Amino acid sequence: MKISWKEYQKDIADDHYYYARSCIRQNFFPGSEAAFLHIxxxxxxxxxxxxxxxxxxxxxxxxxxxxxxxxxxxxxxxxFALMTEAGYENFVSSCITSFGIYSEALEMWHEFPEQEEKAHEYLYKATGREFKKPKNLAHTSDIIFHHRHQIAAQAKHKLINVQTGEPLKVVDHIGCHYAKIFPKVGVGGSEFPYVLSGMVEAWGGECIDYPERRHCCGFGFRNYLVQANRGCPVANSKKKLESMAPYKPDFIVANCPGCTMFLDRWQYAISEMEGTLYGQDGHGIPVLTYEEMAGLVLGYDPWDLGMQLHQVAVEPLLDKMGIEYDPGAKYLGKNGKFIGKPEDSLIGCYTK
Amino acid sequence: MGKYFDMLMEDVRMKEGLTACMNCGICTGVCPSAEFYNYDPRQIVDTVQTQDDRAIEELLKSDTIWYCGECMSCRPRCPRGNTPAYIIQSLRSLSQRLGFFVYSEKGRQQLALKRTIGQNILNTGYCLMPKLIDPELHPEQGPVWKWVYEHDRDVFERFGDNYRQEGPGAVRKIDDQSMAELHNILKVTGCDDFFDNLEKCSEQKAIEMGFNGADEEYFRYIYTTDNGSHQ
Incomplete structure (x- = not known):
């Protein structure tokens, strides 16, 4: 069983995608959605x-x-009706929560066909529209994974420390709703998810296997969205960070927009609350989206990718990869407009 | 069967989520919320499968059903094919339909979720928009987010986003026809009535608790209060 899931590959369409954006990704990682479409x-x-x-x-x-x-x-x-009307059959979701929702709809309609009938009726009554189910449902990371070798062939940078020549050590965080709900919809299933580690390996890096690798980031929807409940998510992220820190990761790459944001922001909160920094040399651990990771490999400018919107400074990673960047351009607005910069913080400051 | 169990079984997630629990506790072992709260999802499944009306009503009125973060980590682990999180989703739906959610501190928070996430969906077609993530309510977001919040248009247009304009692109304004269709979906599928019931039950409870109704003061109270009994 272990071997079969490790080798499990889902079907991923090769071309002609209908793209559905993510509430969280477009708010916190606007450069990532732009990079995905550009790539x-x-x-x-x-x-x-x-x-x-x-x-x-x-x-x-x-x-x-x-x-x-x-x-x-x-x-x-x-x-799905909008996809059908536009002449597409391959639906791509930019969000893990959405991907779980779309998967749940398809599975539920398969198991309980009367629910699908109800969805048709409600939709027609509310909008006059009709829908067909997608032939292929993928998460955006599946699409990048599917093209990882083509991206490697065009690489300007590898996931290698240019000073030591060693592979960068990477933590992959999958996000619970990618495959814990329906293991067959994820590359490698829920136990051996390979969607991010496949990219990391193809681009020269090395994934860290650490005890809490599969643990939830702690988001928990209402457990974060209501201020009184936020002890729960920060405690769970802290558990993960403490578990990975001894392995000295160079960066975290996360599958889910929420996880990416929380693993970044909770590092800030913990550093402010107790002064703990989980990275090396007095820094935090940069947390990247897979579009940012792919973009850096392809030679995109880190500020075009939106990496200045992270709370944890990303420059230590850029230096390790030998990526040139303009520190003075980090916080400029459209057309180079100066719009001030964020206040300094322990984890957000970077001096070479 | 008990009446509450019958009501729960009308929810397709119960049919999918409950087979027969043997109380092994692996769901609790893997649960992120159980690590933080005084919480045991195994007991929830066990209580529900008794079909006992009194025990289920107590559950529907308790804080217990509101600790789960719906991460679904329990689902692939259960050796009997149960999904405790699906059962909890069904319990939460029923608790809100029957007005039982106002009996617990964590349950009362549903009004705050309706007035933030629910209102965002109604107003913008998104669960979140940059201007809706107020740094004052989200100090953990840090100074970079505060900078984004204060310079939203300049920051988002930096990435070519169609910021609050109609047409394709990130953080766009959703066109009027699409918003009208979304509102019709909320109406036809009972979401509007669900929201109204949350408001009505919260209004009554707020007055009972000595507030002038479910006003801004009550919102702030349920959004920030932790009585310290949950861990």
Whole structure:
């Protein structure tokens, strides 16, 4: 069983994608969504539709238990209807929560066909639209994973420490809703997820296997969204960070927009609360999206990728990879406009 | 069968989530919330499978059902094919339908979630927008987010985003027709009524607790209060 899941590959469409954006990713990692579309369209020559008409899947509301099941299933049905009308069959979600929601809809409609009938009826009544289910459902990281060798062939930088020649040590954080709900929808299933480590290996890095590798980041929807509950998520992130720190990771790459943000922000909160820094040489551990990791490998400017929006300074990683960057351009706005810069903090400051 | 169990079984997630629990406790062992809270999802499944009305009503009125973070880590681990988190989703839906959520501190927080995430969906078509993540309510976001928040348009347009404009792109304004369709979906599928019931039950509870109703003061109270009994 161990071997079969380790070798498990899901079907991932090769071209012609309908793209659904993420509430969290577009807020906190706007450069990543832009980079994904640029990499697909320009570097890989793939066709991908960025449709203005789709809405949130409402997944954060659903998992906070304020959006009923019938509602979210009908919102999903509308997204599929928009894909159908645009002439696409391959649906790509930029968010792990959404990906879990779309997977849940498809599985539920398969197991309980009367629920699918209900979704058709509700959607038609509310919008006059009809939908077909996608032939292929993928998360955006699946698409990057699928093209990892083509990206490696175009690489300007490798995941290698240019000073030592050693592979960079990487923590991969998968995000619970990628494959814990439905193992078959994730590369490697829920026990041996390979979607990020496959990229890391293809681009020259080395993944760290540490005790809490599969532990949740702690987000827990209502456990973060309500201020009184935030002890729970920070405690769980702290558990992960303490578990990985002895292995001296050069960076974390995360699959889920929420996990990426929380593993970054909780490092800030912990550093402010107790002065702990989990990285090396008095720094935090940079937390990257897989689009940022792919973008750096392809030679994109880190500030075009939006890495200045991280709270944990990313410059130690850029230096290790031998990436040139302009420190003075880090916090400039559109067309080089000066818009001030964030206040200094223990974990956000970087001096060479 | 008990009436509450019958009501729960109307939810398809119960059919998928509950087979027969043998009380092994692996769900509790792997649960991130159980590491933090005085919380044992195994007991929830065990209580529900008794089908006992009194025990289930007590559960529906308790803090216990509100600790789960719905990460679903329990789902692939259960050797009997149960999904405690699905059962909890069903319990939470029923607790809110019956107005039982206002009996517990954690349950009362549902109004705060409706007024933040729910209102964001109604107003913008997204669960989150930059201007809705106020650094004052989110000090853990740190100074970089505060800078983004204060310079939102300049920052987002830096990445070519279609910031609050119609048309494709990130953080865009969703067009009127799409918003109307979303609102119709919320109405047709019962989400509007669900929201109204959350408000109505919270209003009554707020007055009972000595507030002038479910006003801003009550919102702040439920959003920030932790009575210290949960760990």
């Amino acid at each position: 697909l369209g320009n570097d890989l020559g793939r066709d991908i539709l960025d449709d203005a008409r789709h809405t949130s899947c409402t997944g954060i509301g659903y998992h906070s238990d304020i959006v009923p099941l019938d509602t979210i299933m009908t919102v999903v049905a509308r997204q």
